[in-house]
Amino acid sequence: MDPTLLQLALAAAGAGMATSFLLTPMKLVKCKMQVQMLVVHLTTALPSLLAILASVMRSAGVRGLWLGHTGMLIGETGGTAMWFMTKEFVVCILLARCTGGINVEAE
DSSP: OOOOHHHHHHHHHHHHHHHHHHHHHHHHHHHHHHHHHHHSOTTSOOOOHHHHHHHHHHHHOGGGGGTTHHHHHHHHHHHHHHHHHHHHHHHHHHHHHHHTOOOOOOO
């Protein structure tokens, strides 16, 4: 039995939620690097990735790597669910065109 679109959306939302825990520290460092590129004069050397990680760990500890996690959690959970559900819906429509019938369940 094939999963319904709702089941696929819930599975994708769970995957997005798990992904947000991995991506938040990387996004935090990326954003700090981008902001420093705007603030620091071009003649000064920009801090490295490791320097930024060390700075965050010194000021906020390991938990500081997940600053901003709530926004990332919401974005990744909802975004991944919508992206994957849309992809599966389009696949169902394309398969229906090839086979001559449509079988899209919304339960």
